[in-house]
Every structure is written in structure tokens, then in C-alpha cells.
Amino acid sequence: MITDRFTKVREGQGGTRAFTLIELLVIFALMAMMLSMMGPAFVKVRDKARELQCLNNVRNLAVAHILYAADHGDQLVPHAVWRPPHNGALVPAVNMTFWPDLLQPYVGDDRLFVCPCMHCDSGRGIGYGMNLQVSGAFLVQSETYAVHSMEIQRPAQTVLFADAAFVTRTTMTRPIHEWQEDATRPRGCWTLCTPSDLLWHFAPARLMPRHHGRANAAFVDGHAETLTPVQLGYGLPLGHP
Template sequence: MSPRNTSRAFTLIELLVVIAIIAILAAILFPVFAQAKEAAKKTSCLSNDKQMATALFLYAGDNDDTLSQTSWESDAAHPYQVHWTFLLQPYIKNWDMFRCPSDSTPIKPKVACVNGDADLGKMPMTCDWMATKGYSYIPNYNALPAHDWLPHSLTDFASPADTILVTEKRDTKDAGDAHKGLSGFLPSQPCPNWTLVQATMGTPGAGQYSYTLPELVKPLAATAGKTEFKKYDVLRVKWDRHTGGANYSYADGHAKYQKLEQTLNPSKYQYGEKWYPNSAPWNSSPCN
């Protein structure tokens, strides 16, 4: 006699139990996977910061120990610019390094090149010479000044290990004038002979400038408009991109992950101990 076939189908209750178990496991594991993915992006972004710091050192070594400006810009009738990302390209040779994997809206050139990278470095200038695929990082004006301030030497920094070179920019839709750099001071670009006073929640007096406090800018991150971005350009930093912090590279060549409060700590201020750059001869209104 052949053995009796004892197999049977799953009951509805059994199927529902299995589905429930799978759903519970998914709910537990998916956030873990997301965290692991973000941790990998954070590490990749930190590596980018480190390599940009190395490239800036190489650039300075080829230019009498002098760093670049954030950009060189022409007049209003010819609104093109030579950007720091273009100046570092001979040392990096990789445009993708200027993009953080966690940044879904990298800054694109205002005046795009018709033929992309093929137009960069060619005269007459007809487009922005910068990372054509976009970039996710923003320099410290106190290290890489704006086009209307003169560049300066690596030897200017009193504490290079605590002076930020480059960090992560806020998303395009929030970043204000995102092609620029940023300053940790209030006002953002004081005159070099002004007096640095204790950090304040108000506006410093005439001939004075102060540090920017985290409690001053943190509440503005979600609601800031053009006026706030212009006044407090630390808002241009995406200081909470990676689990409440961001990556920063420093004037001694290292890079690390920091929280906003660490970078704006008045007792160990990371945007410079004073305002270093000097006004360029062509700048008719150097202080703001």
C-alpha cells in the first residue's frame, strides 16, 4: 500500500502570522539599513573634505603658500566666475569629489557651459569655471576670501588645527547666495581694523564685530529668508546633515565630523580667531 499523502496548505491564520512576522522584522531592520547607508555616505563625505584640504595645501604650495579665493568674478556686464572648485581640479582630477552623497541638490553653475567640461579654462570666458555637475561644499571666507578680498597665506592662521577651510553647504533651496562662501562673524565681513568683541545676541556697535552664536542661528534654520541668510551666513552650512552634525576640513589638513556648537564655541572658535583678509584694491565698499 502506498503511504498516505499528509501534506496540506497553509491556513489563513498561519499566512497572516507569517506576514505579520515579516512586517515586524522589516520595521526593525529597515531603519538599521537606512542608518548604515547614511553612515557610509557620511564617511564618503568626510573623505571628500579631507581630499579637498589636501588639494588646497598643494595649491598653496604652488602659489607661494597662498590659498585661493572663493572665486574670481568679473563685472556685472560679464557675470562669469573662476571658482575654487575649478582651481583645485588639477590636484583632484575628479569632479565627483565635490558632491556629498547625502546632498540631493548640489549647487550648479549660474552660467552653465554649453559643452560642459570641454569649455572650462578656454578664453574668451563665456561660462562659470566650476564643478559643472554641481558641488556640495562651501569654504570659510576667513580662509578662502570672497573675490573682493585678497587671498592670504596658510601662515596667517594662529590656530590652523581649529580653523575651518571647507564644510558642507545647505540645500540649494535654502542656501541663499550659495555660490559664495560663509563667515562665522557678525557682520560676516568686517573691516580688518575693527575690534572683535564678545559674542552677542544683538548687533555689535560701530567698528566692532563678534562671533556668531549657535543659539542665534539654530532657530532660524527652518524659517530663514534672504535677509537672514545675508546677515548670518553661517546659515549656509548644512550643520545637521549627518545625524545632527556635518564634516569639516581644517587649515592643518585634517578633516572631522563636528556639531554646530563645537564649531561656534567662543572659547575655541573654528571660523578664525580674528578677521584675516584684506580688502582688494578694486573693492570700493569693503566692509559690511
């Protein structure tokens, strides 16, 4: 049998050399190490993609709102009007139609109402709330009673829509970073209470900083940003321990 100093082949064996068990274990260990190192990077990229998708959602809601205002005499979409919703409404109610269903004709894709990072047992639901301070009231008799855009003194600094969720009753009085999203709410949340709202102590509808401690928000002027709750001006009422 002819051999050279570079190749040694035993009789009865092919020219390929199989890995030994130890070598395979070393390879698997290296692969596991690489995956463990790359795993957090993949999660970070995925979360950033979801954050950007959410930001795009609220930006599109702001554009839809501008179109709505143009068709309604420069009036902001009300939080809710006193009339029965249409069949298949995003927010089912007996005698009230809420802002998601008022904006729906201008949105075109119901998925824009869903934050990709929200936690909901049903797998769907509204992920954004409307600032009750902007809507003028929780419920108005008709759309003609809504607030006009010109009444907002600082539209670029006034939140219109933002990441929101119903939080659990056990966490609603805690600091913001301890709020836990109530995943049992099948329809999500479409209301955004502020500390000055009368509903603050009773309704657990809160700003939800889903994106690593930050929330996406659309403003009355139509732009959208990713900001912390403090930057957005949301927090517990003054005097809370």
C-alpha cells in the first residue's frame, strides 16, 4: 500500500476519517457556547424590530386621526360617542362606539391597533389607549361635541395615543416599573388615564412601557416617539409614597 507523509490510510478503510466521540462533544460544546452568546443578540434584534413596528403603528394611527379630523371639521376623534357600534366592532359595547371603531375606516388594517409586544391571552386586542385629557370626556353625545385641533395649545407636546394596557388591580397603585399587564382582558385596552383623571384611582387603564421601560406615543401634531413614562409625563399622583 502506498502512503506518504501527509496521508495515512489503514487497510480496509476509506479515505475519510470519522470524528471521534470526544471531538463531537467538543464541537457540540462550542456550538452551544456560540448559541448562548448569540441568543441575547437575537432577542435584542427581535425586540427592537417589534418596537419599530409598534412605533409605525402609532404613527399610522396619528395619520388616520389627521384624515378623520379633515373630514369632521378639524375635530379630534372622541374617546367614545353615544351610539351602538357596528357589527364586528373592535371594541364591542352595547350603546357606545369607541375611537378605534371611529378611526377604523381611515386605518385600513386592524393589525395597526395591536402592539406586537402586548400580552393578551386571546392573542389579539387593542394595544393603544387614547389620552382622555385630549378627548375632552370619556363619552360624548355625538361627534359634534368633540374637541377641535385648534384648542390644543401645544400639539407637538400633547400625547394622543400611546402604548396602554389594563394593569392588574394588585399592581395599579405601585410605581410604573412594577405595573403588570392584565393578560386576561381579551379585548386589550383603548383608554389612557392620567393621574389628573377622576378615573385614575378606579380604572386600571395605564400607560404601558412595553419596550424595555419605554412606550411609543403619537402626538396631536402627527409625529410619534419612543419615550420613557417620565418623559411622557405619566406617573403616580403627587404625594404617593
